[in-house]
Amino acid sequence: MSLKEATRDSYGKALTEFAEQYDLYVLDADLAAATKTGIFKKAYPERFIECGIAEGNMMGVAAGLAATGKTVFASSFAMFAAGRAFEQVRNSIGYPHLNVKIGATHAGISVGEDGATHQCNEDIALMRTIPGMVVLNPADPVEARLCVKAAIEHEGPVYLRFGRMAVESIFDENYKFEIGKGAVLKDGKDVAIVATGLMVARAMEAAEKLAEEGIDAAVINMASIKPLDADLVLQYAKKCGAMVTTEEHSVIGGLGSAVCEVVCEQGNCPVVRHGVEDQFGKSGPALALLDLYELNADGIAEKARYAVSLKK
Amino acid sequence: MIEEVKLQLKKNANTIRMDIIEETHSAKSGHPGGSLSIADILAYLYFVEMNIDPKNPQWAERDRFVLSKGHTAPALYSALARRGFFDPAELINLRHIGSFLQGHPDMKHTPGVDMSTGSLGQGISAACGMALSAKKSGASYRVYTILGDGEIEEGQVWEALMFAAHYKLDNLCVVVDDNGLQIDGPVAEVMNSASIQEKAKAFGLHVIDMDGHDFDSIEKAFNEAKGISGKPSLIVAKTVKGKGVSFMENQVSWHGSAPNDEQKEIALNELKEAAKCL
Numbered sequence: 001m002s003l004k005e006a007t008r009d010s011y012g013k014a015l016t017e018f019a020e021q022y023d024l025y026v027l028d029a030d031l032a033a034a035t036k037t038g039i040f041k042k043a044y045p046e047r048f049i050e051c052g053i054a055e056g057n058m059m060g061v062a063a064g065l066a067a068t069g070k071t072v073f074a075s076s077f078a079m080f081a082a083g084r085a086f087e088q089v090r091n092s093i094g095y096p097h098l099n100v101k102i103g104a105t106h107a108g109i110s111v112g113e114d115g116a117t118h119q120c121n122e123d124i125a126l127m128r129t130i131p132g133m134v135v136l137n138p139a140d141p142v143e144a145r146l147c148v149k150a151a152i153e154h155e156g157p158v159y160l161r162f163g164r165m166a167v168e169s170i171f172d173e174n175y176k177f178e179i180g181k182g183a184v185l186k187d188g189k190d191v192a193i194v195a196t197g198l199m200v201a202r203a204m205e206a207a208e209k210l211a212e213e214g215i216d217a218a219v220i221n222m223a224s225i226k227p228l229d230a231d232l233v234l235q236y237a238k239k240c241g242a243m244v245t246t247e248e249h250s251v252i253g254g255l256g257s258a259v260c261e262v263v264c265e266q267g268n269c270p271v272v273r274h275g276v277e278d279q280f281g282k283s284g285p286a287l288a289l290l291d292l293y294e295l296n297a298d299g300i301a302e303k304a305r306y307a308v309s310l311k312k
Numbered sequence: 313m314i315e316e317v318k319l320q321l322k323k324n325a326n327t328i329r330m331d332i333i334e335e336t337h338s339a340k341s342g343h344p345g346g347s348l349s350i351a352d353i354l355a356y357l358y359f360v361e362m363n364i365d366p367k368n369p370q371w372a373e374r375d376r377f378v379l380s381k382g383h384t385a386p387a388l389y390s391a392l393a394r395r396g397f398f399d400p401a402e403l404i405n406l407r408h409i410g411s412f413l414q415g416h417p418d419m420k421h422t423p424g425v426d427m428s429t430g431s432l433g434q435g436i437s438a439a440c441g442m443a444l445s446a447k448k449s450g451a452s453y454r455v456y457t458i459l460g461d462g463e464i465e466e467g468q469v470w471e472a473l474m475f476a477a478h479y480k481l482d483n484l485c486v487v488v489d490d491n492g493l494q495i496d497g498p499v500a501e502v503m504n505s506a507s508i509q510e511k512a513k514a515f516g517l518h519v520i521d522m523d524g525h526d527f528d529s530i531e532k533a534f535n536e537a538k539g540i541s542g543k544p545s546l547i548v549a550k551t552v553k554g555k556g557v558s559f560m561e562n563q564v565s566w567h568g569s570a571p572n573d574e575q576k577e578i579a580l581n582e583l584k585e586a587a588k589c590l
Contacts (some may be wrong), residue, residue: 046446052474056437056467060434060437060441060468061440061441064439064440068445091434093426096419
């Protein structure tokens with residue numbers, strides 16, 4: 001628990017770090033200071049392209065750069081990158097399977113004071129539906145850096161989801177990340193909690209609470225939402241017989257849906273989804289909002305108890 | 313322009329027009345009107361203007377072409393096939409199951425297609441990215457894109473024009489196919505975009521007027537664009553929708569419907585007669 005920083009900071013630093021080795025181009029839509037691509041801009045001004053407040057055009061420009069062989073990162077807030085520019089991402093980047101990485105920051109309710117218009121709880125759902133799109137949602141600064149590296153080395157479009165709020169690091173320098181692989185952070189036999197993003201740390205906390213009640217919960221970090229580690233999900237569905245998904249995203253279409261799709265078709269156990277219910281966010285300090293929407297250890301533990309109660 | 317070159321270009325454009333009729337007839341769908349209006353411009357680009365190699369479609373130094381008005385793919389496919397990128401016998405497979413000739417251009421499967429397009433307003437942004445890429449790499453290739461005059465109602469087009477002027481993309485040549493018609497009727501009635509010239513000038517582009525069916529005018533316009541430095545060029549090509557087929561000319565109904573057997577024969581006969589006069 002040495003490092004505490006927002007995954008968007010890790011993103012900006014990682015771009016700058018890997019720009020030495022890789023010929024990266026970074027685009028932003030007038031939010032470089034907030035998305036932290038500004039760190040890259042300062043170090044590599046000739047490879048930073050300011051696109052102004054025009055996200056649709058930015059995605060198309062990114063596609064054009066990639067069509068000439070360049071590796072491109074296009075950044076904005078999740079709301080505008082995945083939301084406003086959805087169709088440009090689908091048709092100009094996804095359909096031709098171009099090498100564009102979308103670095104989306106300020107995802108989820110923890111945007112805080114800016115409120116509902118800027119709190120994107122739908123981006124995983126949107127991006128997951130695009131054929132060939134990889135969707136990554138790192139849990140901490142260490143994993144965020146590794147996700148950037150994996151995205152660079154992956155040929156094709158990748159959506160990377162980063163947060164605004166500083167988070168404690170969970171992983172150390174020995175942690176390995178691989179696209180399509182989940183990681184078991186704590187083994188358990190009664191219920192499996194599949195978590196992503198900043199909910200991973202909260203899931204670990206929930207597992208401790210549950211242990212006090214005699215419930216042995218496994219915690220799985222699922223940064224790679226697409227492709228999903230279906231084998232690991234099915235393994236724990238079988239082992240625990242009950243599953244909870246937790247994400248700072250709508251319960252519709254995100255990690256919860258992805259896990260349900262796998263378990264419904266190939267497994268056999270109840271899956272309880274924990275996340276933002278079918279509603280918009282509101283203004284307030286990030287931590288207070290996470291508590292208000294029950295995106296905390298207590299919220300997860302409650303869902304876990306319910307999942308256990310559903311076991312036959 | 314040298315008369316021999318002009319004659320050959322007229323023949324090429326006539327062939328493209330015949331292909332458009334054959335393709336859309338075979339597909340029983342597609343967009344002949346706006347395809348016919350850009351046949352001469354594509355003939356000039358693919359047979360004179362652009363630095364390309366049909367044997368090496370992925371050649372890194374090639375000039376790029378983005379058909380932002382992607383629905384007029386039949387015209388592009390014909391130009392590519394007749395230039396040698398693939399067998400012209402493939403053209404009648406347009407829009408058929410298993411064909412690499414999709415309803416809208418697909419860069420992944422069609423040799424010579426530089427960008428997948430179809431959703432209006434998006435191609436020009438990709439063209440900007442390609443032009444900027446050349447600048448960043450110190451490459452000398454140029455990027456051409458054709459938009460419809462209806463297409464420019466999309467806000468993204470103006471984002472892209474702002475971007476092109478901001479980055480001084482003088483290696484970018486934007487052509488607006490000003491045929492005056494869109495699906496729901498005349499552009500002036502559906503959503504009046506006039507004056508394209510004044511708007512583009514205000515956005516910082518070098519604006520050129522061109523007769524999109526006159527090869528002297530086409531040559532002059534593209535040469536002028538090449539000579540401009542420090543800003544992108546926008547050519548307003550005055551054209552006739554459905555050009556070359558009497559019953560399709562200036563008829564909005566031919567925007568997105570294919571000729572039946574009888575209509576195809578009439579159209580092809582007209583084009584054959586036109587070819588004889590060349």
